[in-house]
Amino acid sequence: MSVARVSEKRYLILAEEFSHDPHYAKTARGVMRYRRDDVVAMLDSPRAGESEDGVPIVGTVDEALAFEPNTALVGVVTQGGHFPGDWQELLKSCVSHGLDLENGLHVRLRDIPGLPELAMQHGAELRDLREPPADLSTATGENLEVDATIVLTVGSDCAIGKMTAICELDLEARRRGLKSVFVPTGQTGVAIAGWGISVDAVVSDFLAGAAERLVVEGGKRGNLLWVEGQGAILHPIYSGVTVGLMHGSAPHLYVLCHEVGRTVVEGDPTESPILSLSELVDLYERMSLKLRPAKVAAIALNTSSVSEDEARQAIAAAEEETGLPTDDPVRFGAERLLDSVLKLVR
Amino acid sequence: MSVARVSEKRYLILAEEFSHDPHYAKTARGVMRYRRDDVVAMLDSPRAGESEDGVPIVGTVDEALAFEPNTALVGVVTQGGHFPGDWQELLKSCVSHGLDLENGLHVRLRDIPGLPELAMQHGAELRDLREPPADLSTATGENLEVDATIVLTVGSDCAIGKMTAICELDLEARRRGLKSVFVPTGQTGVAIAGWGISVDAVVSDFLAGAAERLVVEGGKRGNLLWVEGQGAILHPIYSGVTVGLMHGSAPHLYVLCHEVGRTVVEGDPTESPILSLSELVDLYERMSLKLRPAKVAAIALNTSSVSEDEARQAIAAAEEETGLPTDDPVRFGAERLLDSVLKLVR
Numbered sequence: 001m002s003v004a005r006v007s008e009k010r011y012l013i014l015a016e017e018f019s020h021d022p023h024y025a026k027t028a029r030g031v032m033r034y035r036r037d038d039v040v041a042m043l044d045s046p047r048a049g050e051s052e053d054g055v056p057i058v059g060t061v062d063e064a065l066a067f068e069p070n071t072a073l074v075g076v077v078t079q080g081g082h083f084p085g086d087w088q089e090l091l092k093s094c095v096s097h098g099l100d101l102e103n104g105l106h107v108r109l110r111d112i113p114g115l116p117e118l119a120m121q122h123g124a125e126l127r128d129l130r131e132p133p134a135d136l137s138t139a140t141g142e143n144l145e146v147d148a149t150i151v152l153t154v155g156s157d158c159a160i161g162k163m164t165a166i167c168e169l170d171l172e173a174r175r176r177g178l179k180s181v182f183v184p185t186g187q188t189g190v191a192i193a194g195w196g197i198s199v200d201a202v203v204s205d206f207l208a209g210a211a212e213r214l215v216v217e218g219g220k221r222g223n224l225l226w227v228e229g230q231g232a233i234l235h236p237i238y239s240g241v242t243v244g245l246m247h248g249s250a251p252h253l254y255v256l257c258h259e260v261g262r263t264v265v266e267g268d269p270t271e272s273p274i275l276s277l278s279e280l281v282d283l284y285e286r287m288s289l290k291l292r293p294a295k296v297a298a299i300a301l302n303t304s305s306v307s308e309d310e311a312r313q314a315i316a317a318a319e320e321e322t323g324l325p326t327d328d329p330v331r332f333g334a335e336r337l338l339d340s341v342l343k344l345v346r
Numbered sequence: 347m348s349v350a351r352v353s354e355k356r357y358l359i360l361a362e363e364f365s366h367d368p369h370y371a372k373t374a375r376g377v378m379r380y381r382r383d384d385v386v387a388m389l390d391s392p393r394a395g396e397s398e399d400g401v402p403i404v405g406t407v408d409e410a411l412a413f414e415p416n417t418a419l420v421g422v423v424t425q426g427g428h429f430p431g432d433w434q435e436l437l438k439s440c441v442s443h444g445l446d447l448e449n450g451l452h453v454r455l456r457d458i459p460g461l462p463e464l465a466m467q468h469g470a471e472l473r474d475l476r477e478p479p480a481d482l483s484t485a486t487g488e489n490l491e492v493d494a495t496i497v498l499t500v501g502s503d504c505a506i507g508k509m510t511a512i513c514e515l516d517l518e519a520r521r522r523g524l525k526s527v528f529v530p531t532g533q534t535g536v537a538i539a540g541w542g543i544s545v546d547a548v549v550s551d552f553l554a555g556a557a558e559r560l561v562v563e564g565g566k567r568g569n570l571l572w573v574e575g576q577g578a579i580l581h582p583i584y585s586g587v588t589v590g591l592m593h594g595s596a597p598h599l600y601v602l603c604h605e606v607g608r609t610v611v612e613g614d615p616t617e618s619p620i621l622s623l624s625e626l627v628d629l630y631e632r633m634s635l636k637l638r639p640a641k642v643a644a645i646a647l648n649t650s651s652v653s654e655d656e657a658r659q660a661i662a663a664a665e666e667e668t669g670l671p672t673d674d675p676v677r678f679g680a681e682r683l684l685d686s687v688l689k690l691v692r
Contacts, residue, residue: 139583141616204553205546207586236635237485240553240590247585270487272636283632289582290618 009038009194012061012069012099014090018076019044019057023159027104027188028075034167034182034192040067042075043090061093073191074103081106088112095124104129104187104198129190130198132210139208143250144292146219148181149345151297152251153229154284156274157266158238160259161330163189165300165337166226168329169255172338179222183214185245189228200230200241207241211248224345227251233283235265236272243287250292253344254284255337256324259302260314277322298340299326355384355540358407358415358445360436364422365390365403369505373450374421376534380513386413388421389436407439419537420449427452434458441470450475450533450544475536476544478556485554489596490638492565494527495691497643498597499575500630502620503612504584506605507676509535511646511683512572514675515601518684525568529560531591535574546576546587553587557594570691573597579629581611582618589633596638599690600630601683602670605648606660623668644686645672 013019015028019042022029032039032053041056041064048059058064061072072094078087083105091109094101095118103109109126110116119126151169153162166182173180182189184196195217202210211227218225227249231238258277265272275283281296288294299318303311311328318326325340327333359365361374365388368375378385378399387402387410394405404410407418418440424433429451437455440447441464449455455472456462465472497515499508512528519526528535530542541563548556557573564571573595577584604623611618621629627642634640645664649657657674664672671686673679 141582141614144616200549200551202550203546204548204550204587204590205584207550208583234593234633234636236487236593236637237554238551239593240586240588241550242586243589244550244586247580247582268487270490270637275636286629287580287633290580290621291582291616 010068010070011035011039012064012067012072012094013039013042013075014072014094015042015044015075016087016090017044017046019047019052023077025076027073027077027191030163030167030188030192031073031075034171040069061090061097061099065097069099071100071102074101074105078105083107083112088115091115092118095119095122095126098122098124100125100127102127102129102191104191106130129187130201132197132202136202136206136213137209138206139212139248143212143215143248146215146225146250148215148219148223148225149253150215150225150227150249150251151253151255151341152227152246152249152294153257153300154242154246154254154280155229155232155257156277156280157232157259157262158230158235159266160257160262161300161302162229162257164302165255165257165329166228167192168334169338169341170226172334173224173226176338178224180224180226181218181222183218183225183227183249185211185214185228185230199245200238204240204244207244208248211245212250215249229257232265233280233287234272234275236268236270246287247289250289251294252292252346253297253341254294255298255300255341256280256284256296257300257302258318260306260311277318281322281324295344296324297344298337299324300337301326301328303328303331356414356416357381357385358410358413358418358440359385359388359421360418360440361388361390361421362433362436363390363392365393365398369423371422373419373423373534373537376509376513376538377419377421379510380517380538386415407436407443407445411443415445417446417448420447420451424451429453429458434461437461438464441465441468441472444468444470446471446473448473448475448537450537452476475533476547478543478548482548482552482559483555484552485558485594488562489558489594492561492571492596494561494565494569494571495599496561496571496573496595496597497599497601497687498573498592498595498640499603499646500588500592500600500626501575501578501603502623502626503578503605503608504576504581505612506603506608507646507648508575508603510648511601511603511675512574513538514680515684515687516572518680519570519572522684524570526570526572527564527568529564529571529573529595531557531560531574531576545591546584550586550590553590554594557591558596561595575603578611579626579633580618580621582614582616592633593635596635597640598638598692599643599687600640601644601646601687602626602630602642603646603648604664606652606657623664627668627670641690642670643690644683645670646683647672647674649674649677
């Protein structure tokens, strides 16, 4: 990969007991995949001594020091978003060795008893990735002035690969030499990109304002912006975040994401059914801003749960149903999807 | 009005310089209209000596004491949601006389220098109506279990009379002896009802959860719930709040609100055009929860800016366009609209 390093970070990823789990270790896996160059070690004691994609896996912070990390990143989602006792000891061990800490969970590092004092004592910095900027306000219309093409991932549900799809598209665009920018809106995205806002942690009144700020900032970094989507338009729990993000980021184009085989909203106690792809295309387009009507440019299918044959069948079926170019950017590469998007760029 | 008093509040409404203004004094005017029995005086020094709807208008807190208020309510929206210098003196004068303070602005009373100390000294309580409950969480699906008919006002824009329409419908339903409940979702509604949550002040992740909590609480108070709507479905700034509230409150029916003559979104620097009534009906219905498809039962038109003849013409035109019963509940009474809603109650 010819992309310049985004920082002088040398990450120790904390993934104790979960480094293999795609759900609980979403942040660990995202950073391993899209920010690999900044990772020097991963901590997961049951796998100590192994390595993954060339990254050594260690059992303790002491062992990790041989690889000279300067920052420890919380790479897993812990139960209820809180840190259980063992984890608190692990975090304290990190700062005691002078490592900065980055955390994307709801709970804040400063609220862990004793940790702020220990960090100060050892010159370590505590960074909560979900903490919104203090000076947010309502959207102003500046989103419509950004001199860039804005592409937002939207989806049939949460946790279907929206961030992965957009990271693949951004990587492919950068490989082609385009001034492409991944615009992160959630904690994993922020950990990968080293900037951004976790929009679901923002006060509702300022949600569109936060999304607007992200595309304005993105426009200073490039002219092809890939905005990480959140939730789904009819998600019973998170639809407000989805729509606020849609209107605040003012996309020209959508990439619609779906996971093959998913029929009900995940993590929704009411088990609400998911809309069909053609219903989703229509509803997302109709719900775009009156002054910035957005079209679905392509469909990104997550086919990880089915065979390659079934994946190709599902892709063909989605193209047949919607008339839109469809592919799985992880399994088959992002080339076709990127071509489809670029064809529609003014 | 035969409705029992909701509290032992004796309000002094603070409306300095703005008591006549329907926009800046939204809270003052809402409480005067829908909680008149609990108001003993209003403060607006340029009008001192006058009265309004039998409520004496005073120039100072000292003068107000003759009417034995126990609570001073901030009745106006001040510039930028902050309290300018004069207002800070006014608030201090209130607590110095032992009056509790209620405030629905973004800025919190506890952040006014010296005010908390003064309040403690004089035994006065400071209540910020926009402060969300500390224990909110994501929606659980309990909204679908509430044993009541839920009606939500939705609209073409902000500030078009959604709260007024629903207060009129609730009043009329209570006059008929129904177990009707106004469910407030904004600071003025909270001031009127004495309970509720300002949903726009809630963290985005918990928006639907807050709306759900409100209808669950409403279901304990009655079986016909009138939920105050917020924003508009394509409002460039507040749509996230609108949709989160729609899905969290899980209405069976909508009342669609619109102001005659309004063509662009108010307070939107981009001057986004407003959708037609028939587009709005269709979009709100399609955006309802898959497990709780909601229909627009009727249209509430705010005709305050036109003559009575023009009002009747506008109502007829809206009925012609949408095929839905339409009326101005303030100008012509809420009877017809309530009949239309009740016809659709299971």
